[in-house]
């Protein structure tokens with residue numbers, strides 16, 4: 001089982017962040033929220049590993 | 065007739081009537097530089113050192129008050145070093161490496177720029193812009209004394225120009241009235257509001273950000289704030305929506321408050337109102353003197369082309385970026401670095417005029433990179449939409465706990481020199497070497513005994529060989545390329561190997577006068593190197 005990666009892992013992170021913002025550009029708040037929800041599900045499916053996903057949820061909750 | 069647009073910190077070139085003003089027909093100069101800011105004066109240093117007569121015209125008589133730029137990056141210092149004024153800058157400036165980021169009032173993380181060893185110049189220094197300009201002007205006067213054909217004329221305001229095929233006519237206003245000059249080449253270094261751009265009716269397009277920032281440079285004795293860069297997102301003191309604190313020499317600190325778009329500038333600029341923000345930020349009872357303050361808005365704009373026949377644009381006149389990331393003066397110096405040798409070669413008849421188009425190609429590439437970076441920083445600091453703000457805040461919240469989010473925090477990506485990937489002057493990369501020294505990149509410095517590599521490269525074409533054979537001099541297409549032969553046996557620190565060889569045990573580099581790599585190969589190949597030289601001077 002792989003561990004949840006919490007150290008920097010994206011090459012060219014500024015490019016990624018800009019692409020993320022660009023995907024939201026021009027959307028209403030509601031449409032933006034929906035996009036984020038879909039994105040979470042796409043990424044979760046890509047990860048697949050249930051244990052990693054649980055850890056990711058914890059990390060996002062900022063709880064220890 | 066002469067309303068000063070700003071007050072002077074130092075009067076350096078008082079108006080003196082020139083014989084040109086009484087000439088019956090306009091006197092023609094090889095190069096005229098419009099504007100004596102950091103970029104204009106650097107242009108004269110570069111050309112003057114090549115022996116090319118250069119006349120700088122400025123509508124003031126010295127260095128403007130107010131510090132504006134405070135952060136000067138390594139490449140800018142290296143270029144100033146080559147011109148002969150880098151050392152006093154480093155001696156005066158403060159060196160910093162640590163940055164701290166706060167969200168609300170809590171420190172979320174700290175970073176160390178961890179500058180790489182084995183470079184003569186530090187990654188950054190902080191220093192008030194008037195000092196920077198003064199050191200350049202000291203050097204200017206020194207070169208003049210040594211006979212360099214350079215001159216600067218104060219209170220010489222360029223009011224209009226006529227551009228012809230092979231020269232430019234300039235109409236100039238002085239305290240003694242108008243006169244006319246001609247220039248074979250004109251370099252517009254007249255700043256962000258560039259009157260020259262307007263005279264030629266050229267566009268300056270891009271983005272204006274809907275926010276304003278209040279800068280206050282204050283003098284205080286305060287050990288609570290070390291020599292670090294501190295950036296607050298949404299601090300509770302209410303002084304500003306974001307706040308930046310940065311140390312300068314002479315116990316001066318730069319405080320930068322984000323104050324919103326709809327502000328009454330006049331009201332905000334009143335000392336009592338600035339002090340109200342500062343007191344909220346510093347806490348009651350902290351003693352300080354106000355040195356300079358200003359309100360500015362962000363713009364990221366550039367011209368469509370930096371060359372228009374016999375006219376060039378450089379520095380803020382050509383491109384403007386938001387200050388987060390310190391790319392204004394730093395990129396202006398790279399413009400000069402790029403233009404100087406090319407214009408010199410064309411004036412000496414060593415290269416075709418088309419070489420000058422590569423100034424446009426390469427520096428547009430640089431400007432776009434700078435604009436991209438500072439636009440992103442600005443988007444992070446002043447999010448445009450609710451979602452953009454939510455994502456920004458998520459990054460900040462995560463960054464306190466999780467290391468992965470820290471590189472996403474963008475309070476300014478500090479200026480690094482541009483690599484001219486894809487430049488028409490580059491030869492294709494024939495060495496499987498380190499990416500950082502591929503064709504187009506600026507040569508990374510490396511220690512050589514008591515000296516440094518960049519000093520040895522100087523500002524001529526060089527064939528750098530590392531444990532490789534090659535002739536000591538190559539004459540090609542009318543220019544001379546001399547060899548600098550180095551060996552890894554003298555490379556005690558291993559920096560040369562790491563930065564230029566990688567896994568190879570020898571290499572040959574063709575290096576341009578601005579210290580950018582034009583070509584590299586595993587060994588000397590006469591035909592290939594000759595072709596690379598021709599290509600690098602626009603003859604292939």
Ligand SMILES: Cc1cc2nc3c(=O)[nH]c(=O)nc-3n(C[C@H](O)[C@H](O)[C@H](O)COP(=O)(O)OP(=O)(O)OC[C@H]3O[C@@H](n4cnc5c(N)ncnc54)[C@H](O)[C@@H]3O)c2cc1C
Nearest residue numbers: 099101102103123133134135222254255379380392393394
């Ligand atoms: C708040 C702030 C912070 C900044 N921080 C940084 C930083 O940390 N690092 C960095 O690298 N950059 C920074 N910058 C940017 C930096 O100040 C500019 O990029 C730099 O001054 C540009 O130099 P320049 O020579 O192109 O133009 P300028 O400095 O604007 O000089 C233009 C000159 O042209 C003259 N001129 C204008 N019109 C005429 C005319 N008609 N005839 C003759 N002369 C004329 C002017 O009087 C002036 O002397 C900052 C800018 C601001 C506003």
